[in-house]
Amino acid sequence: MSSAKMIQPDLDFVKEITAQGGGESLKKCFQCATCSVVCNLTHSDKPFPRKEMLWAQWGLKDRLMGDPDVWLCHQCSDCTAYCPRGAKPGEVLGAVRKMSIRANSWPGVLGGLVGSPAGLLPLFLLPVFIFGAIIMGLGRLDHLHGPIVYEKLMPIPAVDTVFILTALFACLSFFLGVTKFWKAMSDATGKTGAQGSVIPSIVETVKDIIAHKRFDKCDVAKGRASAHKFVFWGFAGLAVVTTVAIIYLYGFHWESPYDMKNPVKWLAFVSMLSLLYGIFSVIANRNANAEKAGKGGYFDWLFIYIIVGVALTGTLSWGIRLLDIAPLAYTIYFFHLVFIFCLFAYAPFSKMAHMVYRTTAMVFARHTGFDK
Ligand code: SF4
Ligand code: SF4
Structure with missing residues (x-):
């Protein structure tokens, strides 16, 4: 029998993303997956950036901060151009990268x-x-x-x-x-x-x-x-x-x-x-x-x-x-x-x-x- 896995959203993290330049459009995403289909850089197994948009909407900070896909994206913006909702996934990933730099940098x-x-x-x-x-x-x-x-x-x-x-x-x-x-x-x-x-x-x-x-x-x-x-x-x-x-x-x-x-x-x-x-x-x-x-x-x-x-x-x-x-x-x-x-x-x-x-x-x- 499979066991349910609890997720722990960080709502402050969601607010932080939407407050960044490029992250404002996050909530427009309705998970159609067009972005992952048009992305030429994503892998076929667990493609990005759709899953990152979901994680960002759910406030899954630790997953995003440790997600190599956030960085394998080269911000070419193909996904942003084709997103039917104007959610700008390429820009949202850019905002997440900025937060990742800040989270890791010293001092x-x-x-x-x-x-x-x-x-x-x-x-x-x-x-x-x-x-x-x-x-x-x-x-x-x-x-x-x-x-x-x-x-x-x-x-x-x-x-x-x-x-x-x-x-x-x-x-x-x-x-x-x-x-x-x-x-x-x-x-x-x-x-x-x-x-x-x-x-x-x-x-x-x-x-x-x-x-x-x-x-x-x-x-x-x-x-x-x-x-x-x-x-x-x-x-x-x-x-x-x-x-x-x-x-x-x-x-x-x-x-x-x-x-x-x-x-x-x-x-x-x-x-x-x-x-x-x-x-x-x-x-x-x-x-x-x-x-x-x-x-x-x-x-x-x-x-x-x-x-x-x-x-x-x-x-x-x-x-x-x-x-x-x-x-x-x-x-x-x-x-x-x-x-x-x-x-x-x-x-x-x-x-x-x-x-x-x-x-x-x-x-x-x-x-x-x-x-x-
Ligand atoms: S970001 Fe746009 S294209 Fe990607 S899943 Fe969300 S609505 Fe669809
Ligand atoms: S911006 Fe990133 S996620 Fe979007 S299509 Fe380009 S490489 Fe893929």
Whole structure:
């Protein structure tokens, strides 16, 4: 005889989802399953996102927080476009992902600040204060005469110290968050994959991500995948540039600015253009498909605008230095540092965390056989 299983709904969780940008339409869902039928990424066994819509309506927080499918969704919005009730399942899953990032991130207070418009000003002022204090403390404003060299404003050891500490903080926060997330997925699915090495799953997942294999299966917002590729490759190029610059500086004592013939300079330029083109394509795509696919909430747009800030100030600080307009060039460079700080220090709490959490969920699904 089968025994009835009691479910314990968390009504506050339901209210929380519907209060998020993207989650407002949750209650319109009447469980027709069209979304699961049209989703090109779902598996045939226990397909998403219909079941997630039900769990969200019932307030089954633990299931959703440990559900790899929430992250295997790439927010292509095919389901949102076809939902006959306008329940926007792609957007609802986006709201659940935002809550998942906040639930797993450490320290939690930063998760709350990054997710709320009220946190914008203090989060932006923090790096302004840090870099401003370094400049004033070292009296760098008195060193700015002559040719434009950004090191005159902000010495490289000071920049390196701030960003190494920022990177260490972000890595620690991600490590704690991902560990908690992996445990939540194991508890919720009952799968651990404890028998074999996780390395092959990591390698295959990274290959998928580089090729954007899953994202390319989108139908409605196809441009979203190609725009994402430009952003991805822009970041990858800039990561190579940063690594080479560190080797130049600490291995060979070669300081920037580099000669125009140096390929690193051109890689930086092309990567920055790729980032700019990609992020403006993301914006155009979101606006063009807003009605069919949803436009995203504050959380999505904050991340987009931080990338715009990094790419624009990076390109302008390069161009205006060539035009030799010192006050403007130094000001833009200052804000370039501020935007880079925002991008990396707040990465574990912002939409950028999707890069790490989605990768973790993909590795988990492969390693444990969850998506079979
Ligand atoms: S979200 Fe829309 S398409 Fe999916 S089950 Fe609900 S009503 Fe149907
Ligand atoms: S947004 Fe795309 S990937 Fe996500 S559930 Fe909907 S159709 Fe599937």
